[in-house]
Every structure is written in structure tokens, then in C-alpha cells.
Amino acid sequence: MTKIFGGGSLRKRQVVALKDFSLAIASEPPVIIAVVGESGSGKSTMARLVLGLERPSSGQVLYKGTDLARASRSERRAFRREVQAIFQDPFEVYNSFYKVDHVLTTPVAKFHLARTREEGRQLIEHALRSVGLRPEETLGRYPHQLSGGQRQRTMVARTLLLRPKIIVADEPVSMVDASLRVTVLANLLQLKEQFGISLIYITHDLATAYQISDRIIVLHGGQVVETGDPEQIVKRPEHPYTRLLISSIPQPDPAHPWGEEGPDDWAALDVAQLVKDG
Numbered sequence: 001m002t003k004i005f006g007g008g009s010l011r012k013r014q015v016v017a018l019k020d021f022s023l024a025i026a027s028e029p030p031v032i033i034a035v036v037g038e039s040g041s042g043k044s045t046m047a048r049l050v051l052g053l054e055r056p057s058s059g060q061v062l063y064k065g066t067d068l069a070r071a072s073r074s075e076r077r078a079f080r081r082e083v084q085a086i087f088q089d090p091f092e093v094y095n096s097f098y099k100v101d102h103v104l105t106t107p108v109a110k111f112h113l114a115r116t117r118e119e120g121r122q123l124i125e126h127a128l129r130s131v132g133l134r135p136e137e138t139l140g141r142y143p144h145q146l147s148g149g150q151r152q153r154t155m156v157a158r159t160l161l162l163r164p165k166i167i168v169a170d171e172p173v174s175m176v177d178a179s180l181r182v183t184v185l186a187n188l189l190q191l192k193e194q195f196g197i198s199l200i201y202i203t204h205d206l207a208t209a210y211q212i213s214d215r216i217i218v219l220h221g222g223q224v225v226e227t228g229d230p231e232q233i234v235k236r237p238e239h240p241y242t243r244l245l246i247s248s249i250p251q252p253d254p255a256h257p258w259g260e261e262g263p264d265d266w267a268a269l270d271v272a273q274l275v276k277d278g
């Protein structure tokens with residue numbers, strides 16, 4: 001699919017934000033597909049198209065074989081529940097006048113997830129615990145009373161409530177500090193491993209893409225320049241732009257630039273272990 005912005009009037013310059021992008025995700029097994037590129041490469045445009053928030057200029061988004069643009073009301077409703085987004089700065093999602101509870105109770109009500117208030121409360125508490133939050137320290141608070149990481153995890157809990165099939169996560173770790181990054185990445189991996197959810201993980205950071213994804217798509221100027229297995233992309237990049245992205249990854253030990261040894265050391269940050277440990 002392709003997305004072109006502007007061009008309505010003669011003075012407006014056209015921007016081809018995304019060109020001939022194509023991606024298929026099978027319902028089984030769950031996968032994490034990383035879409036990597038620098039700012040302005042078309043990542044968020046791709047996310048908005050996939051989420052049905054914007055229509056492609058050409059091409060289509062098919063969900064379970066149905067073109068989103070032609071889907072019935074009930075198909076669209078199922079899509080909205082089964083394909084969820086996790087955005088960059090969760091703070092924007094919260095209304096500062098409501099307690100955090102609001103972002104959790106709203107989907108429960110909207111999608112009729114529980115028959116009683118008590119059942120709803122249990123669902124919410126369970127979802128919070130499964131992302132490592134204590135309900136008693138989270139519920140009843142206002143968004144600004146939580147840390148960025150807690151807000152981020154609350155959004156993951158909210159997403160879990162809906163039992164989605166696919167999650168589009170647009171730069172979920174770019175706003176959190178390094179110490180929390182591993183936790184959020186572990187949460188994403190947990191969504192796949194424990195809950196069987198596929199993810200489109202959007203990032204400008206090839207290192208985290210390598211750590212958690214099954215496949216990497218490199219976007220540059222709205223175009224896919226390289227796609228493949230993370231090992232292959234990181235160890236044997238074919239496109240000069242991918243090499244550039246790799247060279248900009250901070251190296252843990254400058255004395256041993258990977259290239260000789262491969263990135264194994266540097267990926268030692270054991271996200272998978274964190275998932276197992278809870």
C-alpha cells in the first residue's frame with residue numbers, strides 16, 4: 001500500500017510517506033515483526049494505515065481476508081478489538097482529570113468484557129498483575145501520579161484486557177529511560193510468548209528490533225530497503241542504509257566492535273530471561 005499526503009492544491013507539495021509497503025501476518029504462530037527506520041521514514045504512517053486510522057492512497061488493508069474499507073459494522077468492531085495499538089507516549093492517551101482506572105474500565109464497558117462490576121474489577125486486576133503492576137498501587141491514582149513506566153505498563157494491561165490478535169506498537173520504548181526499556185521490551189515479548197499475540201514493533205533502534213523480533217523490515221524514505229531474518233540483517237546487511245543504522249548503535253565495548261564477533265555480546269541483555277523470571 002501507498003500513502004501520499006498533500007497535493008490537494010497546487011501550492012501543496014506532495015509527500016509520499018509510504019510507498020508499496022506490503023506485509024502479511026498469519027494467524028499462527030504469533031510473530032514479532034520489527035519495522036525499523038529513522039524519523040520521517042514512514043513508520044507511523046504505516047501504523048496508522050494498518051490500524052485503519054487512515055486510508056491508503058492505493059492498496060488495501062485486509063483483515064481475515066476482508067478489505068477494511070469494505071468491512072461490515074461487525075467486522076469492523078471485531079477488527080477494532082482484535083488489532084490494538086500501543087503508542088509512544090502513553091501520557092497523551094490518559095485524560096488527566098480521570099483516574100488511571102478510566103482507561104481500564106472503558107474498554108471493559110465498551111466491549112462488554114464482564115457481566116458484573118466485580119467481574120470487571122477482577123479482569124482489570126488480573127491484567128495489571130500480569131504486566132507486573134500491583135493493582136493497589138495503580139488503581140485510584142491519577143496519571144501524573146504514576147511513573148512513565150507504570151503508565152506504559154498500564155497501557156499494556158489495557159491492551160491485554162481486549163485479548164487482541166495483533167498489536168501495533170509505535171516506538172513504545174523511545175520515551176522511557178534505559179532501565180525501563182528492558183522491562184517494556186520483556187512485556188512485549190511476553191505478549192507474544194505467553195498470550196500468543198503478534199506484534200508489529202516500530203522503532204528507530206535496530207538494537208531492540210534485533211533483541212525481540214522474528215523479522216525485520218527496514219524503512220527508508222517510505223520505502224522498504226531491506227527485509228529478513230534479524231540475524232541476517234544485523235550480521236550481513238545488504239543495504240548501505242542498514243549498515244548506517246548498525247554503525248549508529250552504541251557499542252558496549254569499543255575494544256571489540258562487533259563485526260568480528262557478531263552482536264551476541266551486545267545483545268546479552270537478556271530480555272527472554274526477564275520474561276521467564278516474570
Ligand SMILES: Nc1ncnc2c1ncn2[C@@H]1O[C@H](COP(=O)(O)OP(=O)(O)O)[C@@H](O)[C@H]1O
Pocket residue numbers: 005006015016017037038039040041042043044045046
Ligand atoms: N498527516 C500528514 N500530513 C502530511 N505529511 C505527513 C503526515 N503524516 C506524516 N507525514 C509525512 O510523511 C512522512 C513520514 O512520516 P511518519 O510516518 O510520521 O514517519 P516516522 O513515524 O517514521 O517518523 C514524513 O515526511 C512526514 O512529514
Ligand SMILES: [Mg+2]
Pocket residue numbers: 043044045170
Ligand atoms: Mg513515528
